[in-house]
Amino acid sequence: MAALFILGIFLVFIVFLVWLVLKRTKIAAKPPELIIGSVYIFTLFLFLIGLLFHSNPYYKAVDPVDGECYNPFSEQHILTLLFYFVAYNISLFLVWTRSKKLPPLSLVLAMIFILIGIVLNLVIIYQTSTHDTTSLDIYISDTEHILLLFAPVAALCVGILLIYKVLTEQLTETADRTYANPYLHKIQDFLLHKSRNPLWILVFLFPVFFICTLILILFGQAPDAIIKVFTETTTWKLSQQMHPPVLDHKGHYLCTVAASGHPTIVKPIRLGQRNGRPIIVNRQLLIANAFEEMIQDFSPKLHHVIRKNYDRYGYNLSTKINTPSVSSITYVAMKPLEWFFLISLYLFCHKPELKIKQQYTL
Incomplete structure (x- = not known):
């Protein structure tokens, strides 16, 4: 209005x-x-x-x-x-x-x-x-x-x-x-x-x-x-050209938490690779990504909807996660969701720990 x-x-x-x-x-x-x-x-x-x-x-x-x-x-x-x-x-x-x-x-x-x-x-x-x-x-x-x-x-x-x-x-x-x-x-x-x-x-x-x-x-x-x-355009009615692959989104979301939080709280465990770039990963990030992969296996359409909304609002959130304190608070706030993801993996995945371990491998 x-x-x-x-x-x-x-x-x-x-x-x-x-x-x-x-x-x-x-x-x-x-x-x-x-x-x-x-x-x-x-x-x-x-x-x-x-x-x-x-x-x-x-x-x-x-x-x-x-x-x-x-x-x-x-x-x-x-x-x-x-x-x-x-x-x-x-x-x-x-x-x-x-x-x-x-x-x-x-x-x-x-x-x-x-x-x-x-x-x-x-x-x-x-x-x-x-x-x-x-x-x-x-x-x-x-x-x-x-x-x-x-x-x-x-x-x-x-x-x-x-x-x-x-x-x-x-x-x-x-x-x-x-x-x-x-x-x-x-x-x-x-x-x-x-x-x-x-x-x-x-x-x-x-x-x-x-x-x-x-x-x-x-x-x-x-x-x-x-x-x-x-x-000679793309994405429009008369377009006959194709655009290049979209840019990486600068390592948004839980990657920011794992990299920026206090190590004693967010507990980084190793280096990983995301879209060809090295990132710091913790178990929370691995579990969340494994859960997303499981959803994609079950229902690609549902995954597309979830991912689209996650990217839409998660990017704005990630720009505010710019200090170790805020990253650590975000990690703690995400704990209940992490447990939900983990329980879901153990309920529906044949080898949950293997799926978790395979995320962001170098």
């Missing part, structure tokens, strides 16, 4: 800011237009927040426990997407404020960039609609990607509304125009009829798109960058 209240205050602030800017620049805007424009800007801020949670390229190893995840857009080809984003929003602004005053060629270019932007927004919606984090296993959250959906949906709606606005204005103006010359009348009727056909616009769209692609190539972008910006 607190987050929604803050977002509401922020939205009101954006509405006021947009109204102030329009007033200073003497741009007339009806209340619905003011609200729609403010909401659109607000969704762009949400989009940026979403990207903060999903900022890593597909080839970088991440630590899911820290909430790190992958960008839905390829950083190598992002310039192409940024170019069309800027062109789209400039076109929206020009069509909204000056559609009746724009020169014919400028209006045509603006409409073409809006059409291209609409297509790209549809692709972005499709790309961010699915975020598959199963390969990350213990990713602590899978909801922030929703923040990436609002902006393309809002941009799509604004673009469609402005295209409808321009077409309505142009058709009305053309229909009301009369010519004394009969040949001009025939040309007018022909253009009026063709302007109702969306395919007529595509004739001008592809040459503009081709020229933009050539310009972007001069700036180091690939000819198919508009496709690769979505496919």
Whole structure:
């Protein structure tokens, strides 16, 4: 509720800011237009927040426990997407404020960039609609990607509304125009009829798109960058790449207790190996890991649920276990759970001590 209240205050602030800017620049805007424009800007801020949670390229190893995840857009080809984003929003602004005053060629270019932007927004919606984090296993959250959906949906709606606005204005103006010359009348009727056909616009769209692609190539972008910006990613709908194995979680949880507690209390017994790294182990850690292994043998699905929640909350706990005293207190507090694990092993495991001994072997 607190987050929604803050977002509401922020939205009101954006509405006021947009109204102030329009007033200073003497741009007339009806209340619905003011609200729609403010909401659109607000969704762009949400989009940026979403990207903060999903900022890593597909080839970088991440630590899911820290909430790190992958960008839905390829950083190598992002310039192409940024170019069309800027062109789209400039076109929206020009069509909204000056559609009746724009020169014919400028209006045509603006409409073409809006059409291209609409297509790209549809692709972005499709790309961010699915975020598959199963390969990350213990990713602590899978909801922030929703923040990436609002902006393309809002941009799509604004673009469609402005295209409808321009077409309505142009058709009305053309229909009301009369010519004394009969040949001009025939040309007018022909253009009026063709302007109702969306395919007529595509004739001008592809040459503009081709020229933009050539310009972007001069700036180091690939000819198919508009496709690769979505496919050279991982964990998203159109992704075709695989990320590296996730990073080790820095020896969290009971490993911290065994290594940091007072030796007379936590009773370290030997060195072990965890994910290729040496660690200090005690019997409590060995019993806990043996119990986890037993659960995994009995029910992999149950183990996945337990492990996911253990990693989610255990990491935050481990960051607070940073002194010998706290580590020792944690060891004592975990004793009842250790006894439960040990009893379970002796009840359901054929050779419990062998299983305990095999944990974290070098």
